[in-house]
Amino acid sequence: MTESARPRKRIILGAFLSGVNHHTVWSAPEAGSQIAFSSFEHLARTAERGKFDFFFLAEGLALRERSGRVFDQDVVGRPDTLPVLAALAAVTEHLGLVGTLNTTFNEPYELARQLGSLDHLSGGRAGWNVVTSFDAFTGQNFRRGGYLHRDDRYVRADEFLAATHRLWDAWGEEAIVADKESGRFLRRPEDGTELGAFSFQGDQFDISGHFTTPRPPQGRPVILQAGVSPGGRDFAVRRSDAIFSPYRHLDEAQEFYRDIQRRAALAGRAPGEVKILPSASFVLGDTEADAVERHRHIARQQVTGQTAQILLEAVWNRDLSGYDPDGPLPDIDPDPEGPPVIQGRARLHQDAHQTVAEWRALAEAHDYSLRELALHVFGRTDFVGTPRQVADLIDAFVQNDGSDGFILGSHLTPTGLDEFVDRVVPLLQERGALRTEYTGTTLRDNLGL
Amino acid sequence: MPPSAPSSPTPSSYPLHLAVALDGAGWHPAAWREPGARPDELFTARYWADLVTTAESGLLDFVTIEDSFSLQSARLDGPDGRTDRVRGRLDAVLVASRIAPLTRHIGLVPTATTTHTEPFHVAKAIATLDHVSGGRAGWRVQASRPAENPHFGRRPVGHVQYTDDSPEARAFIEEHFAEAGDFVEVARRLWDSWEDDAEIRDAATERFIDRARLHTVDFDGRWFRVRGPGIVPRPPQGQPLVTLLGHGSVPYRLGARSADIVYATPHDADQARAVVAEIRAAQEEAGRGEERLHVFGDVVVLLGETRAAAQARAARLAERAGEPFTSDAPIFVGTASELADTLLEWRSAGLTGYRLRPAVLPDDLEAVVGALVPELRRRGVFRGTYAPESLRARLGLPRPANRYATTAR
Structure with missing residues (x-):
């Protein structure tokens, strides 16, 4: 430094x-x-x-x-x-x-x-x-x-x-x-x-x-x-x-x-x-390895399959409960203009289409499932x-x-x-x-x- | 006591309930100049902690803490500009919260206004006080004076006074108490909007709560719409204690409909009988005849070891104040033993307890704890120890069933 x-x-x-x-x-x-x-x-x-x-x-x-x-x-x-x-x-x-x-x-x-x-x-x-x-x-x-x-x-x-x-x-x-x-x-x-x-x-x-x-x-x-x-x-x-x-x-x-x-x-x-x-x-x-393993364990408790769906719903603004958390990202487009799916917490104000495009690229590059992507983005x-x-x-x-x-x-x-x-x-x-x-x-x- | 116990306690069957009303340096305008007064500490936590721990050492039921959105004043229509009397207060709910971890048994009943505030905020604040104190919270419901309107800028500046007897004043009072009634209703619904066992932490099904045990309150009235549910789980007492002071039929009716304790200010046993009869009738009319509703007498107390000593204190205070002491409540000047006589006499007229207003703090609070309480115990009408129980339980009030709970799941 x-x-x-x-x-x-x-x-x-x-x-x-x-x-x-x-x-x-x-x-x-x-x-x-x-x-x-x-x-x-x-x-x-x-x-x-x-x-x-x-x-x-x-x-x-x-x-x-x-x-x-x-x-x-x-x-x-x-x-x-x-x-x-x-x-x-x-x-x-x-x-x-x-x-x-x-x-x-x-x-x-x-x-x-x-x-x-x-x-x-x-x-x-x-x-x-x-x-x-x-x-x-x-x-x-x-x-x-x-x-x-x-x-x-x-x-x-x-x-x-x-x-x-x-x-x-x-x-x-x-x-x-x-x-x-x-x-x-x-x-x-x-x-x-x-x-x-x-x-x-x-x-x-x-x-x-x-x-x-x-x-x-x-x-x-x-x-x-x-x-x-x-x-x-x-x-x-x-x-x-x-x-x-x-x-x-x-x-x-x-x-x-x-x-x-x-x-x-x-x-x-x-x-x-x-x-x-x-x-x-x-x-x-x-040790560093201990910490990394502990973090992996904690992150998977934080981002359960259901939580992963909900975290992505905040951007997609669609009900994603039908998508398998261990399957690929939802193939539908986000619907930022639709009535809000998630209510009562701070809205994410980034461009939903752009974010979804970035996530798709990320998922493709690393072969991430829906939940793995959520872990990558939100589980850090x-x-x-x-x-x-x-x-x-x-x-x-x-x-x-x-x-x-x-x-x-x-x-x-x-x-x-x-x-x-x-x-x-x-x-x-x-x-x-x-x-x-x-x-x-x-x-x-x-x-x- | 079973929930179906008769609503009008008889003198022999119930313990006497004693609360103390804390405000500034005491209720006498010259109280702050007394030798034992601590006028430079009125806005510190230490002062309030000392007062409440003193009250707790006397095994009192609870303390109330006065509050208002306007400065204390000798006038009803706004500040009086005086610099020779105590002015200013801290937020009573926060004072009570600050004291809660330092006490274990005594009830904490702060004043919160219903006129300019949000029912959602007040409900969660009192619920939180109940959680923080382990089931010792109450609320003294109070409507604002019209002089407070410009502080919020959302209602026209009113000129009527509670003390007027004009049709306008009566309409104003009706309206303020009607709003207070809606306000209490919303708070009570929000306290019930979580069932007691809503938090299930069921890892197997990945459910932290059972959402079927959370309920919207969907209140839609003239002054507000509130959807709910609340954000705070149901308070330990289920419903914290709701209390209010009244000087006439309108607040008596609100108390009979919505409160657990009504404080009234009868000046003798006959007046006490009349007030209690009016409140009991209103209670029947509200369909609450089977529920326990306390009617406490408010009494300003100025005590001495002898009557002459008490009178000498009163004289000294009056001289300092430059005018005779007046109050909406009866003013008692005398010994603890004489006070016990009076309290028991009025109790025979139907009062179930008292909210004593110490003329001077800490002096008259110390006299209540050190002389009145032992005298009442000698007469076998006051507790000798705190039972480990909630404030409601101490007052013989059951923990209410949740209005939204369904037996079938």
């Missing part, structure tokens, strides 16, 4: 609980509940033991469906994000608590209060991964659901964030005096406005009044965003502290990294002010090897500016991270790529923001 003169970057690590997705191997004997608080507590304590920066929860506001029937082949059901994060604040001290929360199915006043409250209740450890949905299927669960046009999604998200910032600022920094002697509880803002007063007018929101929650300890919770399209990237560099990147190949990742840094600079952000964090998974072994794990190999891979990716760190998940809930913390973390700490002690108290402190 290329060593530059600059000091080694400290790797940022987040941990997420693998719940509702095909990566979670629920059939393993040691697989635990994805609902019980003890699972969340175990994983969060493990992450804190490994001096991770934060714990991360994804969002799903409707059960996924396939041709109108609820998924039953992988994990279904999850607890509500904010109460779980608040409860985790009681059993951790330093770990950031980041939730994915939707700007379409929430209102700024309520969500700003909840995130501000989480920040108070955790002593400044709250983070928000901002997502915006225009999914009418999920919208059926909400009184104001499903109305957002796709083109308006960044308008909505941008206004939502601007409004929440205004709400978080509605109480001054030192608003609470609480002086029993003088009888003064509150200090009015210097500018003579009323305490908590706010107002925001835009295309999406026209709100005003008084906010009820004091300024969060971090000023504002840490903001994460996923943005890939040019519009998404510009939005993310303007509004977020960290970007959830989809790129795991070093060359693509470096290109994305450079592009984000360039856009961030144009948006007036200081170098290093916008962190880039892909999600990643790992499989460890005592980012880091497979001995603890030292995995430490090397992670460190090299970060030091070569593929990212600033990773959000790590494992196939096993809730104990999958244990061996990473026991075996990989010490190696990264040894070379100074990972902290050995927490030095601050807030999530912003953890991230160096």
Whole structure:
């Protein structure tokens, strides 16, 4: 790897609980509940033991469906994000608590209060991964659901964030005096406005009044965003502290990294002010051959025949349940314009015809069955090897500016991270790529923001 | 207690239920200036953890946590701009969630508003609190004041007040509580939208859930349509506790139809009798005559070792506040023994429990735990230990059958 003169970057690590997705191997004997608080507590304590920066929860506001029937082949059901994060604040001290929360199915006043409250209740450890949905299927669960046009999604998200910032600022920094002697509880803002007063007018929101929650300890919770399209990237560099990147190949990742840094600079952000964090998974072994074999075994549990059909259906947008997973790829064309077969999870926005053509070529070249193709495309794990190999891979990716760190998940809930913390973390700490002690108290402190 | 137990408990046959209503520094506007008050910690987890563990040390049934989308105010139509009183709150559901891992027995009943929020979000939050606390969650249902409308910008700014007696105000109240009723109905359906045994983890058939045991709720009403199913498996209690405070027929009817506990504010035994009779009649009318529905009295408590000491505290607080203390609920000033007398007298009028509102925190909470509870135990009407049971079970409420469950599979 290329060593530059600059000091080694400290790797940022987040941990997420693998719940509702095909990566979670629920059939393993040691697989635990994805609902019980003890699972969340175990994983969060493990992450804190490994001096991770934060714990991360994804969002799903409707059960996924396939041709109108609820998924039953992988994990279904999850607890509500904010109460779980608040409860985790009681059993951790330093770990950031980041939730994915939707700007379409929430209102700024309520969500700003909840995130501000989480920040108070955790002593400044709250983070928000901002997502915006225009999914009418999920919208059926909400009184104001499903109305957002796709083109308006960044308008909505941008206004939502601007409004929440205004709400978080509605109480001054030192608003609470609480002086029993003088009888003064509150200090009015210097500018003579009323305490908590706010107002925001835009295309999406026209709100005003008084906010009820004091300024969060971090000023504002840490903001994460996923943005890939040019519009998404510009939005993310303007509004977020960290970007959830989809790129795991070093060359693509470096290109994305450079592009984000360039856009961030144009948006007036200081170098290093916008962190880039892909999600990643790992499989460890005592030897490389062990790890490869273990990975092969796990991947086949993740991508069962039925799961392979469903993963391909997301692109074909056709019911493929009649196609033998061990047979060739479906010979029919995809139907991207048809009514959706898979509902309630993020749509893949690539060109379906082109993707299918690429997959056909791949299947032909390697003589892949339907399931083998799905294993090739969806069964990949980012880091497979001995603890030292995995430490090397992670460190090299970060030091070569593929990212600033990773959000790590494992196939096993809730104990999958244990061996990473026991075996990989010490190696990264040894070379100074990972902290050995927490030095601050807030999530912003953890991230160096 | 069997599910078919009679709905109107008699004083001798049931234990007394005691809850405490937590809010800021206490319910007296000058409470925060008392020597034991911790006004600079009101927005910290430590403060709330201390209060709830104190309540748990007194073996209380549950705590409620106040909340609102508007600042506390001496006025009904908006903020009063005062800087000499406690203003501001944290989200009550998250406070309760933060405390859940630190406690083992006490029920946690946060306030959540039904007016501007999504039933889907509130239902999954309370369900999750139930999972996190191992079956100790409840919900204090509350409708918004009109002054909160501009905070959301989706309803016209209203000018009527709950306290008006105009036709407009009455229509407004009817409407808000009708919406709250629909809201509770959706939440209850969502809690049942997963049958208890929906998660089967059957590796042989590659099925994680039995999808026949998940149900859409398909609610279609005036304020919202909600399809479901929910995303959270059925809570440990089946249905977390639903509670609401009422000051008149409209909320009483909603409580009689939809709640497990109605908090009311009678000021004497006769009023208690009348309120209980009205709620029991509404309960019959709603077809719930055979179900247990609790009617708790809300009482503000300001205690002292002697009556004179309590009165001296009251006087000091009133002087600090610069005005007499008023409340929607009766204000009790006296000793724990005198309070026990009053509580038992009103209980004979049909109340099944109380939600005590400490005038000063932690002082009056400590007095409830340290003096009132021992006094009630001496009289044989309060528990001496927590049984390992859910909040519903503690209140004699059965774990409800799932409305969607079918016996035939």
